[in-house]
Amino acid sequence: MFVAEWKKLLRQRWFLGLTLALLALNAALFLYRQQTEHDMWLKATAWFSEYLKQCEKMGQEEAADWIGEEATRLGDYQLVAIALEEGNEELLEMLKEQQPDILEAYESSGFAQQSEELEGRMMAASTITGQMDYIRSYPEFLGQIRTNYQRMRDNAFYDDRPYARALGEKTMTDFRKLDGISLEPGMSYGITALLENTSADLLILILVVCICAMTVMPEQSRDLFGLMKSCKNGRAKLAGVKLLTVMSFVVLLCLLFYGSLFMITIRLYGLGPLDRPIQSIELLGGSSRMISVGGFLADTYIRTTLSMTAIACLMECIVICLKNPLISMGVLAAGGGIFTGFHRAIAPTEGMSWLHFLNPLEWFSKVEAYGSYYAVSLFGRPVNIVGFNLVLVCLILIASFAAGVYIFCSRPMAARRMEFGILGRLAGRLKESLPYPGHMLFQEWGKQLGKNRLLFLLLLSGAAVWLVTEKQPVNLNQADRQYKAYIEAYKGPVTQKTMDGILAEQERLNRLLEELNVLGMRLEEGEITEERFKAAQMVVDKQLERLEPLERVYTQAAEILDYEREHGVSLDLTDEIAGNFLLEQKGYDQRQGIIVMLAVIVLLSGIFPGEQRHQMLNLLRCTKHGQKPLFWAKLSLGGAVSMMVALGMFVSKVFSVRAMYGFEDWNIPVQSFAAARQVKGNMSLMQFLTVTGVLEAAGVCCLAFVFLSLTLWMKNRMYAMLVGTAVFVLPLLLGWSGVAFPWEYTGNRVFFFPYQTAEEGMAWQWIYLVFAVIAAGVSIMFAWKKYQNRRWRWGNEAGDQKSVKKL
C-alpha cells in the first residue's frame, strides 16, 4: 500500500514539476544571496585557507601577531587605494606621514592592478584575526559566566527568585563542562551561510502544504473515501500509510533541499575542519553543547527534518479532519499567518517562555534554537531549549499521527447535504417568489457571487484590506514633528515671501544662538551666575532644536522655488514625509501587491475550475449563450472583481496617509513633492494618484485575466490557487524580501505605478500597461481555444472556413 501511495503521488506530474522548480529556485536564491550579500566572503575564501596554512606553521601567539600585522598592512593598502581613487591628497599625506614608503610598497605589491585580490586578502586576514581574538577571549567569557553568577549570589539577587537561581546554577554547570576546551580557527563562512538560510524552509513548507492536500484531496473531491473505507485495509492502515507517505516524502524533500545547499556551500566555501568544537565559530559561541561542527550540522538538520515531518503530520491531520480541502487550506493559511505574525513580533531573545517555542516557525531558527544557550521555564524549572524542542516535536509528531488515524477511522468522510422540514420548504417557496435576473450575464454573476461564495470572499478580502490599512497616527520624532509644524505654518504656494518668512525665522534662531554666546562670555567674566546661564541655555537649546527642521523646510522651499523659476509653474510647500509614503515606499507597495494578488487568486480561482470540477463545461458549451457570451461573462466578472480589489487597496493607501500623517493637501500640484518632479504636465496630487491608481487597477486586471486563463487548464480550485501563488505571489514575495532581479519583470511592476510614474514619467507606465494588455490578450486567446476545446491550427483555420463555406 505504501508503494502504491507513492506511485500515486509520483503520477502527479505537475507536483513533481513544482518540486523541481522550487528546488532550482532554492539553489538560485542561495547563490544569488551569496553573490550579492556575501560577495566579500566569496573573494576571501581562496586566501582564507592560504593564510590559515601559514598560521598553522607558527605558534599561536606568533600566528596571531603575524596575521594581525598582515591585516593592518592590507588595511593601509586599502586606504591608499581609496585615497588614490578619490584623489584625496589629505588622506595620502596622512598615510605618508605614518609610513613614508607606503606608496612604493603599495605599488610594488601589485594590488594596484588587482584590487579584488586586495579586498579578498583583507577580508580573509581580518576574519582570521577576529577568530583568533575571539578564541583568545573565550576563556574570559567562561570566567565571566562564573563571576556573574557568584556576584549575583553574593548580592542576594537570587533571594526570593528561585527560577533565576536555578537558571544561574544551570548556566554555570552547563558551561563548566567547557572549561579547557580547545578552540581553533577555521572556515566559518559556509556554516554561517547555511545556518542563516531560511528560504529552503519556506519552500519545503509550501511543498508540504501541497503534498498534504494531494494525498487526501483526490479521494475527498471524488467521494472515494466511503468506498475505500469499506475495504479490508481501508481504515487505520490506509490512514497510517497516507501519513507515512507524507512523512517520507518530507524527509526526501529535506534531503534534496538541504543536501543541495550543502553541496553548493562546500563548493563555494568549504566547511573547514568538521571535528573542531562548535564554539570555534563565533556565531555559535553562545552554545554550551559539547559537540563538533560536523556533529552540530548533522544534529541540526536532523532536528529540522524531524520538525518538518511533525508539521507535515499535523497539517495532514487537519486536512483529514476538515473534509473540505478549501477550508483546510484556509485554516493552514490562517495558522501560517498567525505564526508568522508572532514570529515577526517577538524576537527569540525576548520570548524566553516555552509558549514562544510552541510556534513551529521557531523550530527553524537554527542558530537561536540549536546553536545558542536558551533555557525556558517549564513549571518553574529551567529546561534547555534543545531538549525541550525535541520532546515537543516528537510529541506533536506522535499525537498528530495518532489523531490523524483516529479521525480518519471514526468520522464519515462523505456526508451529503439533505434539506427537510416545513421551514426549508417555506424558505424555498419564499425564495422562488422573489424576482430574479433572467439575463445570462446576471445569472452567471449571481452564480459566482452567491453560489460560489465570491461575494463572501470579497467581503473577507475587504476585511483583510481594512486590517492592513494603517489607521493610527504615526509616532513622529521631535525633529519630524517640528518639521510638520513649520510645513503647516508656511503651507501654500512657495514664493519669495515664503522664503523670506523662513529666513526671518532662521535669523531669529541664529540671534538666540548669538545671545547664548554672549551669555557664555558674561558667565566667564562672572557677570551672571551659572544657574542663570543654564536656565537660559535650556530655553535656547529647546528653540535651537527647531533649526534642523527649519533648514529642511528651507532647502525644500528653495528647491521648489528654483523649479518654479525654471518651469514657470506654481508649486506648494507640503509635507514630504507623507509624500515619501505615497510615492517612494516600494516595500509598502509590494506588500499591498502581495495582498491584492492573493485576494485576486483566491477570489477568481473557482470561476473556471469550478465548472471543470462539476464536469459542466460540456453541458454549458452546447447551450445558445454557452460559448463566447458565457466565456466573456466569466472574464468580465474576473476583471470587475480584480479592479475592485485593486481600487480598494488604492483607497486604503489614501486613507492610510490621511490617518498616519494627517495629510489633506490633495489638490496641490504633484510636482510639489521632490519625488514627482519628473512628472510632466499640470496635475494635482489627487489627479496623479487617481490616474496611476486606475492604471494600476488596469494592470491588476490584466494579471487577473492571465490567471483566469491559466485556470482553464486546472481541474481543481486548489491547484489553481497553488499555481497562481507560485506564478504571481512568489515573485512579489521574493521582491519584497529584497531579491530584485528578475522578479520585477514578472508583472510586479504594475504595483509600482505611482512610484514608477513619479520616477520615470507617465510614458513608461503606459508601456508597462501595454505589455500587460498584450500578455492578457495572448493568454485570453489561448484560453478561448481551450474553453472551446479546439485545437490551434496556425494558418489553416481560414482555409478550413473557406472549404466549409464552399460545402
Place this chain on the structure above:
Amino acid sequence: MKLEIKNLSKSYKKGKRALDDFSADLDPGVYGLLGPNGAGKSTLMNLLTGNLEADSGQVLVDGTPTGQMGAAYREMLGYMPQQQGLYDNFTALEFLRYFASLKGIPRKEAKKRIDHLLKVVNLEEARNRKLGGFSGGMKQRALLAQALLNDPRILILDEPTAGLDPKERIRIRNYISEISQDKIILLATHVVSDVECIAREILLIKDGVLLAREKPEGLMSQMEGNVWEVGIHGEELSKLEGKCLISNVHVTKDGPRVRLLGEREELMEILSKCVHLGFLLERAEANLEDVYLWRIREE
C-alpha cells in the same frame, strides 16, 4: 428537418481512432445508439454537440454545417450528458433558471417551461431542494429537464434512464416517445429494452464504425432461426461456452435453461447433440439484446 452526419472521423492523442468515417442522415424520430464501452458513442455525441472538433467530416442541419450555424444550431440543441457532477449548492429550480438564461429563453416563457418540465420529470416536490442532496436518479431527471428546456429540435441523450427506478424509466421513456414527432432524438443507452420499444431506428456502433442501421424489427427479423433455448445440465453448459454464444442462462425448476445464438449451420450441429443427449429444445423469438450481442460478436 434533417441532420446529416458526413464522414465524421476523430482520433485522440494516443492514436486511438474513436470514430472512423461515420455517416448517417437522421430525420425526426428516436434513434437508438447502441454499442459496447469505448465504441465511440460519447465521441459522436460530443462531436454533434460541438464539444469536440472532428479530424474530418461534417455535421449539417438542413444542408448547413453546424460550425457555421454557431448559436443558431445550439439554440435548437438539447443535450443530456452522462454525468453525476452538478452544481451541488443549486436548487433544482435555480439550476433550471440558470440554464434557461444560457439558452436565451425569456423569463416568462422559462417559468412556464420549468414548471411543466419539473412535473414531467417528477421533481416538482424537490424543486427547492439542493442538487447536492439529490439521488443519482433525481440528478438524471434534473439533467433531462435541462435538456428539454428550450424545446429542442435535436435532442441528444446519453444514458437518460441510467439510475432510474422502473416506474420513472417507463415514464421518461414514454415522454421521449411522445415528443419525438418533430424532433430528432439520438438516445445512447446500454438498457436495450429502452430503445426497443420507442426507437425508430437503431444505430449499432463498434470501434468507431457504424455496423448497422435498421429498424428494431428489421434487425430482429434478420436473426430468425438463430436463437434457440435449451434445457441443459450444468457440466454440459461449460462445454457449450466456447462453441456458440450464450445470451442468457436462467434456472427453472427443471434445471438451467440456456439461450443460444449462432449461425444456423453451427447451431444445428450443437442442437443435434443436445437432442441426442435428451435435452429439451425450443426455438425462440430474437430480441434486440440478442441482436446486439450477436452483431457485436460478429465483428
